[in-house]
Amino acid sequence: MTALLSQEKTRQQEWLAPAVCVLAAAVWALAVRPVDPGTLGSLGLAASISPAVLIGVAMLSVGFVLELRSASPRTWVLAGACMLAVICAYGLQPLVEPSARLPVAWLHAGWSGYIAQHGQILHNFDARFSWPAFFAFVAWLTKASGAPDATVFLAWAPPVFTGLAAIGVHTLASTVLGRGRGAWLAVWLFLIVNWVEQDYFSPQGLAYLMYLAALTIVLRWLCREGLTAASVLGSNRTRLAAAAFIVLLCAMAPEHQVTPFALAGLMVVLAVTRMLRTPWLAVVAVLIPLAWLALGAKEYWIGHLDDLFGGVGDLSGSVQQNVGQRFSGDLGRIAVLTVRCGLSIALLVLAAAGWWRLRKDRPIVLAVLALLPFGLVGLQSYGGEMLLRSYLYALPLLCTLGGAALVTMLDRLPTALLTAAGLGLAAIGLVTARGGNDAYVAFRSDDVKVVQEAYREALPGQHITALAGYLPMQWARVGEVRQLSLELKCPPGPDEAPCVRHLGPEFVIVNPAQDAYGHMLLGLPPGWSRAAVAGLESHGYREKLRIGDTVLLELGGTR
Known part of the structure; x- marks a missing residue:
């Protein structure tokens, strides 16, 4: 009788973790509602969704930890929980917001469309066209899928890229830690601290997957024993791994400006410390991206050598651009930035504990590899984004080390509960951090419709502009009409009409996202853009179209 009761209790415990995950997904799904980006404040998306959405996201961590504490954690439950986390955290914005977010994602769709239409890049147009592999791939994908244009891929790119990256992190962590609880915890950490939003529709989103694959190949098959838990295989497998690594590197070189060099730095360290069984691969890792930079990207570096090398060694200037200039805005934005810093610091502490x-059991070079990407900040500010990219490149190994620290917390129930609570809180922080900019990077469908009207009206060579760069623009008519933000030449504000009129763009589009940007980051009064529109109308512009709060102004008389 006791044995039967014990078996029944065991069966009930087996279904506890899946039940918690299903309940979490149900709570989340029932609470999800559409959000109007125009109503978002400086706290972003987290303050405008139901608290039940955040509770559902947090509950997933509880189910995940419960499964890990079982005698034999089931892969299908852990993988299912990770998939739900990707949907609930990274798929939240495409589900609740009416249009794809982030202006640069729309720009990338336009560049891909240009290649699809013309079969070549637009020369002497933008430096990023010197790394065209992603845009060419999307152009092929658009034609192959029969999609009308690349904008159909924008909204769901983050959950797709992140889901694939999570698989890569698990493979990498399994290489370092072995197949066990630590590797799964590394994946969960990756999913709840990856707030940097470099997984949007972009070259770096695809290049990051190649980075993970290449790094895993190196650690699993090309390094000496002792660095990882994986066994070193025979020479044939080593040659195949080296060939696969070179293929990935050749694919990355024309894909993205920074990612191949981040990988090259890791390879150099492995070669110098004699952990790399094939040291010549470090030379190849440096030469291939340099060769593309010298030959394939010559349109960029000719006349821009100062942009490339002017910041080398200027650590204080780079830190100022990457930290000082970003840590600004109103109290809500400062709160969001604090959450982002908190997630990053917590991961670093866990990684240190894991090391x-x-x-x-592991040489110190593993810790060096985890921190090495931050050295990129001393080489280039990258427009104030290098620290974000460095954090992204460091995430796989930092999360792996963090997973090694957390696995020891699962043995005792009190520490396991503390771990579940901490991971759940971090998941809420992730939603807050990722949605913190949505007041000015998320768009209404009205914004897209007004831009479409501008495309219909503009003649070749004319200008379509915005007071600030937060508008879904440049996704069509690339190279045919000029599309730009006036922000650099005319500082945003209610009195910028004379400056805009002096430049004389034929079309100006003003939307709520631009107003939110000016208010939250620049300290302008709420509604400043309405005053700017009134000023433009008194300086020769007339209202061509208004949908909601989004207005298209055309140069040519008064209303």
Whole structure:
């Protein structure tokens, strides 16, 4: 009788973790509602969704930890929980917001469309066209899928890229830690601290997947024993791994400006420390991206050498651009930035604890590899984004080390509960951090319709502009009409009409996202854009179209 009761209790416990995950998904799904981006404040998306959505996201961590504590964690439950986390955290914005967010994602769709239409890049147009592989791939994908244009891929790119990256992180963590609880915890950490939003429709989103694959190949098959838990295979497998690595590197070189060099830095360290079984691969890792930069991207570096090398060694200037200039705005934005810093610091602390736990079994070079990407900040500010990219490149190994630290917390129930609570809180922080900019990077469908009207009206060579760069623009008629933000030449504000009129763009589009940007980041009064529109109308512009709060102004008389 006791044995039967014990078996029944075991069966009930087996279904507890899946039940918690399903309940979490149900709570989340029932609470999800559409959000009007125009109503978002400086706290972003988290303040405008139901608290039940955040509770559902947090509950997933509880189910995940419960499954990990079982005697034999089931892969299908852990993988299912990770998939739900991707949907609930990274798929939240495409589900609740009416249009794809982030202006640069729309721009990338336009560049891909240009290649699809003309079969070549637009020369001497933008430096990023010197790394055209992503745009060419999307142009092919658009034609192959029969999609009308690349904008159909924008909204769901983040959950797709992140889901694929999570698979890569698990493979990498399994290489370092072995197939067990630590590797799964590394994946969960990756999913709840990856707030940098470099997984949007972009070259770096695809290049990051190649980066993960290449790094895993190196650690699993091309390094000496002792660095990882994976066994070193025979020479044939080593040659195949080296060939696969070179293929990935050749694919990355024309894909993105920074990612191949981040990987090259890791390879150099492995070669110098004699952990790399094939040291010549470090030379190849440096030469291939340099060769593309010298030959394939010559339109960029000719006349721009100062942009490339002017910031080398200027650590204080780079830190100022990457940290000082970004840590600004109203109280809500400062709160969001604080959450982002908190997630990053917590991961670094966990990684340090994980390294301390592994210090007897793994050489110190593993910790060096985890932190090395941050050295990129001293080489280039990258327009104030290099620290974000460095954090992204460091995430896989930092999360792996963090997973090694957390796995020791699962043995005892009190520490396991503390772990579940901490991971759940971090998941809420992730939603807050990722949606913190949505007041000015998320768009209404009205914005897209007004831009479409501008495309219909503009003649070749004319200008379609915005007071600030937060508008879904440049996704069509690339190279045919000029599409730009006036922000650099005319500082946003209620009195910028004379400056705009002096430049004389034929079309100006003003939307709520631009107003939110000016208010939250620049300290302008709420509604400043309405005053700017009134000023433009008194300086020769007339209202061509208004849909909701989004207005298209055309140069040519008064209303």
